[in-house]
Amino acid sequence: MHTFAVILLAVVCLFLPVRGDADAFDRALAQLGLNKQTARFNPLDLQLYGGGEYRLSFFDSLHLDPWRVPFVVGTLRRDCLQNAGNAANLFSTASLRLSEGTRRTLIDDPTEAIKRKVDGFKQPLSEAIAAIYLAAGQKMPPDATWKKQIAAMPIQMQKPIAYLLLATVEARRWRNLAFREAFAQGNAQALFDMLCQPPSESERLQEAFNVAYWRLVQGVDLKALFAGAHDLMLVSERVAAELQKVSLPNRFRVDIPTPYGIVALHDGRADTYNRQRYLLIVDTGGNDTYLGVGGTTSADHPITVVIDLKGDDRYLQDAAMASRGVADTSDRKTRRVAPCIGGAVFGYAFVLDMEGNDLYRSLGLTQGAAYFGAGALIDGAGDDRYECYLNGQGSADWGIGLLVDRAGDDRYYCFSMAQGYGGTKGYGLLLDIGGSDTYIAEDHVLDFPSPQTDKHNVSMAQGAGYGRRADYTDGHSLAGGIGVLVDGAGNDRYSCGVFGQGVGYWYGLGILSDGEGNDTYEGIWYVQGASAHFAVGILEDVSGDDRYVATMNMAQGAGHDFSLGWLVEGGGNDIYRTPNLSLGGGNANGIGIFWDASGDDRYEVQPSITLGRSNIGARGSLRERALCLGVFCDTGGKDVYPDGLPVARNEALWTQPGASQPPMSREYGAGIDCEEPLKPEDL
Template identity: 45%
Template sequence: MILTVRSEILRRRSPFLLLAGKTRFGSNQKRMRVSPCALYCSLVTAGWLVLLYGLAPPQVGSSEGLELSDTLFQPVLAQADLRPDDVHFDPDLFEYFFNSDYATPFFRMCMRKPLQLPYYAERLRNGLVTAVARPALAVELGGNLLGAGTRRTLLSDPLESLRQQSQQPNALEQAILTVYREANTPVPQQVRQQLAGLKQVPLVVQQQAAFLIYTAIQARRWRDTALKEVDNLNELFRLMTLPVADAERELEGNRPEGGNLVLERSLKHVDLQRLLAGGHDCLLAAQQVMEAFQKLDDATRETLREPFEFTVDTPWGRVRLCGGGNDTHPRLPYLLIIDTGGNDVYYGGGATLSMANAVSYLIDLEGNDQYGADAQSLKTPIPEQPNRAKASDMAFGGAALGYAVLLDMAGDDLYRTASAGLGAARFGVGALIDLQGNDLYDGYAFTQGAGFAGVGLLIDRGGQDSYQCFQSGQGYGGVRGAGFLIDVVGNDQYIAHDQPLDFPSPQTKERNTSLAQGCGMGRRADYSDGHSFAGGIGVLLDVQGDDLYRCGVFGQGAGYWGGMGWLIDLQGNDTHEGAWYVQGAAAHFAIGCLEDRLGNDRYLTAFNMAMGAGHDFSIGYLYEGEGDDQYDAPSLALGGGNANGIGIFVDLKGDDQYRIRANSANLGRVNPFGKGTLRERALCLGLFLDASGTDSYPPTADFAGNARNWIIWGIRNERPQESQLGLGSDR
């Protein structure tokens, strides 16, 4: 069956190239060269047949996680009379200590079966890969993971009637007039005169614009219904768009009043299902518009390269349709921008800038474009911008209490903003979708796939891309939030800056707290007002390429306080570098998982808690599939458990090199904790498994080696599942 699948893929390569390396629309077309082996691995492991042919995901390796649990782990666990089903925290003890709201169903499911995290990762990545061609499915998936799921397209297309409406004569004019009616605002005479200028706009652009505006009208109704029980919406919007430093001060938890109370009540009363329903429809509409432009014949595409210009203001933001030139779009609230060609500069668009500006679309069909706050900031990398921490508002695929979508279909683009955005949402849905080109994403905080009480999404289908931020980005999930960054093809760089020190970490003042590259983060309040909230889910998925990952503290598959962070890399020779709580690490009732499938990879961590390390009722898991890998590890790493944590390390294949700079709680060991308290009977486990290959171990770890098993007890109680111990095996 595998050979059949492979030959079918190789016979039909062009659809993949359409998705990853070029678009049908655009004069700047490029082909990405992908080796047949790499293509095959990417397609089979990630379920790409869904994208190419509309088929169900392949079942190759679908029982993988179960095999890891039942087959590989049984012998090593048997050393301590443990079974795979014994590896979990006592649920009563967990709830006694955790005591937090908003823990997600997916989090609880994974907590019950830690050894099966690779199985859950497979389900997760299949869903995200499907969303590359159908981005609305990312909102559906995010909702399901958060316990707020809807299946809007299960029985029919919820936008069918709106699409038919947009095909009627004068549809765009009627859509704009409908916005005025919905806003209870009289239509100015100037606007009626401006509508006469629609005649110069190509019909296909008019139709797609009308469709997006009708969708925005419907989505806004979803938004208003979802927020109708939330008090003081204007104050909530202000809090969600504050600069980082101001937000930290106003949301501080040691005061019994203020912004923190507004946020707490808003989280409780928002109808997240309805809120995500509107965001789903906005992305579904953008997806259908994208497909409509891709299907145009050559003659029609050429007409879109001719100059045209139409601009009209509405109560919900400006509508601008243009093409045929290198345009500059000033910073304004926009309801819709469609720009059909040219190397353009955007200072605004695709972001919600007020409660009235609840929906914002930006569609750019081709050109090497620049997105930034102003001309000077476009020239200056974010780390060199002196006022970066003072940036407010949302930008470029950034949504607050609403929906924002940026779709760029071709070109080598620069996205640079210190405002929250680039596929980020607070109480809403924000998305940035880039189909092709070598792109630079330069952000600051809450950026590049970040969600808080909503879903943030960044999809890049092809190119050699660079992602840079300081904090809470590149796949970040806050409370009731899901953040996804999906990159399909290319040798990419993911950087969460360690310098300058804008966010010095409590663990080490020499490094920034990153919360990036697959990180879920909750609100710990047992030391303040007592209202703790579980984090959401953050995922970074890279399908193919030789990639570099670099961060400070908390990143590369990290979780904190009920959050879940996943970094999934399917193919390539990758480098992972971090400081502390990285590479499959978690602290305080959380889950962090790093899965790297194929390639000769390198891991380096400067301090502690890495490469499969769990602390305080948390699970840290590093799963390496295949390749000759190098691990340069600190203490509490390579399957390290600390203070009733579970750390799991698995390397399935390859000749690997293990280096440890501290001979403590690594290579399948634990730091025992809690003698004389309830914790003394809570499981603490460090689990190390190298399943094959001729490997190199440090001489200081004389208990470990090729073809060896080991068990090291920390606290040995009558029942092994209530003990604290380390287990290791090399086969």
């Protein structure tokens, strides 16, 4: 009886009506005999190629399930914007995405013991300085002239600064724990110098013969490093906010030497700070100039914090850059890297500028960047200018780099590896809350000509994840990290060369997510949700009448060589000017997906591998069995397609054969234009 019931149920199921909740993607894929469970990479195919040591779990979660991308990226964007006022939480999230994280505030405040200790101090600043000397194993000078100066400061000013100074002592303990094995195997300063070699020599850093680098990679404890970063940022932001509230004296200026660096406490007059071993700078106002300040200067100077409460300030690599831009600095490629303005190597470097229209102009490892460290630049308000050469504006390898701008119409300029860049085990985030902003990756002064076209730079910017591909050299490949650019609102402009605007390379994950506003995206090749060689690149734009221009190849939802490229456009009347391999283009077993959710859009395309088409290209190899897929989806609006295309029109469903001649059976291409409300969480 039981067997009969099972058979009857199976027969009845054959005749049940098809469910009516299949979405537009389901219908497009069904034409190909695919569904969301089969339209993805097969892990067995991936095991036959490449090499992704230190590949990230977060990367895998998107690479192996492309249909979760819109929901996950939207959630990431909202989380970043909700925590824009809490950089410690941003550090925590970044560390978790790197599979090296802890949630330090889940149960209680990890700095509570420090606060209680400060509350028990009768002379908070003096006793905090004494604690630094004690931690360093040194005696504090008994006749220090600064003691009388700080004794005159109000207690409501002393307490928060003392809290922060004790937090730097604890942070140093975490930092030393993180590098205990690495420094036991090699000279710490020699390793620091190795990481700060000029950009012109940096390609040799990761060579197999550089044993010191590979020992460092294996010896660092990122969990300990990030725990210290979280707690120090937690306290730094609290202290900055508290100092903005309290009544401060009109005139004071004291520089206190400590074994861990100078503690500079200055009033609202205009100051100039030269490159020195600063542990802490608190400047309460004035139009100040910082020259090479705000970065770790040596292996023995691993922590620096700058808090500037107000004023139109200038943060410069050196005095000459006050009147000279990055592109006009002739030795930019041959000068040794000198971390500054939130640039951290082997430690923590935080700059918090709370108000003012500021200028940030520097070269490498700067403006929220890290190499085996955690660096952050937090700008609270103002119309600001950010200019850097390399590894800046939210950039990290083996660490976390944050640039957070909370208000204003801002301008960002770089050459490469910046504006949300993540190298191996790195998480780089550029987070801009609002304002009409401009993001430029230099593409006219050609310092880094691309292998794809030597008339354009390799940008690797504006949401870029990059890994070391060494299968054709020494075999020691390293998976890329996570590069994220989030812009909350405003009419923004993005411009880059090759590799940018949500791009991944060699197991790297790059995300550009823009909220509201009428935005313009301009790029050349591998841009606007594109990727190459086992990577993921995503561009999400939530709303606005946007304009996308890509001139040469691989753009707007395009994946090459087992890579995934996604473009998600939430709404607005948009214009797409596209090259070959675009709008849902898959190449060499890649997956490219394009989705415009609503709006009256214009597609300016030429007949090519576009609008949902794919090309494997390698006949007679194992690739012939692996999937290659391009999907185009427009789910709302009266759209304009070029006349004469064999496919693509309003209210239509189509497939396209593979571009190989003759087409291969595993080359899949499909498109759909329909009127169907569809949300990311519905996929």
